[in-house]
Amino acid sequence: MTMLLRPFLHDRLLHLLILLGLALACFAPFTLAQLPVAVDWPTIVTLCGLLILTRGIESSGYFNVLGRRLVLRFHTQRRLALFLVTAAALLSTVLTNDVALFILVPLTLTLKRYSALPINRLIIFEALAVNAGSLLTPIGNPQNILLWRHGGAGFAAFIWQMLPLAAVLVSSLLLLTWVAFSAERIQSTSQESSPPQWQRPLLWISAGLYLLFITALEVDLAVWGLLLVFVVFLLRARRILLSLDWSLLAVFIMMFVDVFLLTRLPLLQPALGYVSHLPAGGQYLMATGLSQVISNVPATILLLGSLPASTLLAWAVNIGGFGLLPGSLANLIALRMAKDPAIWWRFHLYSVPMLGWALLIGWALFLGIHAV
Template identity: 45%
Template sequence: MMHPSPAAPGRFLQWLRAEWLLVLLLILLPPLLWLVPQEGAQLAALIDWKTIGALAGLMVLSRGLELSGAIDRAGRSLLARLGNERRLALALVLFAALLAAVVTNDVALFVTVPLTLSLARILPLRTGRLVIFQALAVNAGSTLSPVGNPQNLFLWQISGLGFGEFLMTMLPLGLAMLAVLILLVPLGFAPHRLPSRRDVPTPPLQRGLMILSLAAYPLFLALVNAGHALPAAMAVIALYAIAFRGLLRGIDWPLLLVFVLMFLDLGLLGRLPVIADLVPRALHLPGGAYTLGALLSQGMSNVPAAIFLAPFSPDLQALAWGVSVGGFGLAIGSLANLIALRLARVPGLWREFHLWSLPVFALSLAAGALLLPG
């Protein structure tokens, strides 16, 4: 007779902790369907398939750039030229921010946080604080780009704007958020010199994977910009399945299901009569979609807030700015914050994170209110 492994419950609990958002969305779907019955075609129409396709392609391409070792090498080469902790912190903030604008905020963290942890093993660094500033940096940097984070990607797809138009729409806020963070670096890090002990081992460079990823990335973005996100994503997945099949096994495919469920759950929630009446009223309060997006992100994270509020708000720029600022503040404001804190595993980091993130939220909210047109 077969008996379950004693480790099986532990593995299941570990999976639940890792995929808590997926589980929550699955649990919410049946009662929402009971409250707001929908046919199959109506349900499918709630999902923004262009966003799903764009996200799938970017996940694969970003993973290709990450595994090629090109980004890691560039970061290590930059950091090797720095002599004190403050310059190191500033370089990591700028590197994480610019990287997030290209390969999304969570991928940027999966590159920069392990790099920081490897440096901390041989240098006396304020590891936790460096990770906090990187989490804040990817939220600021990802604001600059239509593909920097999932909420931008979604709002770009439904806005009808071109890549460059959306980028210019977000540029003032992104630069203001990054400026706030840069101004705080001297408060968080001293200019004392770091001892030079030995070089951090550099990972091997996979040239074929690097060349393919660098060549395919702009072509994929051009196709997404032209409205062909789904076929472009299928082509990217097929290309990597042929050339680098092992890479596809490391993709966070459950994340795509999370986004499908977000569209379904939040779309159904928005059709509840009480919600359909309440949200338009809230949008007429001072600050409108900007303030509501920033505040709602503090309770449900900025990606769900963007998906939930988009059907109600005609002012997509205000909404995009609001949920971008909403990535600061409480850790739940952005999933990137949770990823960074989880990767760092530094005791007491949650408290210190909020000591920095809440002031950044207040300053960025004020800056955005001053810069927002109209």
């Protein structure tokens, strides 16, 4: 019981969100019955399943094997960083940004066992990479799924409208990666003379359930998929369930509740009515700025009530994933998995300038395309 409660007692972000929710509740009209409905439960179910399965693969020890091979394969920090950033961007286009992070961040954390690498910086760049890569496809992130379903563009047409921004941002991030990481050879710090041991049964069970769970998500059977995962781990690896960061789910639940209460504030309602009357530049800044405060998925849901699912809105909310930590839920996932307090402020040293660059280049591309 102590193991389960410890994350909740020490999670300062969760405590802050609870206090914020209590403060908003004093001014926002709502009923208690509305609060459970405000939570995006499919997202919570998805996160829960991915948390369990990723910890299963991590506990199997296979990430140690793979991490050792990566250090031996890529001889410099720069090459390794370019590989991980490229992998994060590509995976996020087909597996969504959060799934890509659940695969790569635990793998990255194992690299510290074999070399003196800037692990925090690698994780930060992976978070930036999934934000840049996932904007390309309709299934890359939740906000694109919403925009794709509300808009009239087909799958290929959606990719075509996002391609210019995705190409420039991913290229810019790879250039920044080349500058930010040293060309020095990776110095091994491991004293292991033989390859690390790993638990094959746990890996195969976790990997098999991973594929089944992703399939269940695709066919809208996520709850049944989660139930299967939970039962198997309860029978075969109960300690993994006890050691999970369950407070992360509570953080996401409170974020949804706080966003709901924020949107119910009387002062905010008239402002939303004026959004559709803003010029294109105003809508662009509004969507990006709102994403910085309440995250780009809730911002998309909120703005789709006033704006069409246009290229401008799609670009703006995806750009809003950069910048401040709340801009994208993927940022929170990556930094939480790092388990290092220093990474929270270091993230903004790269993410905020990336937001400024994305805003400028996005607007320039938009004007250029519509001027043709």
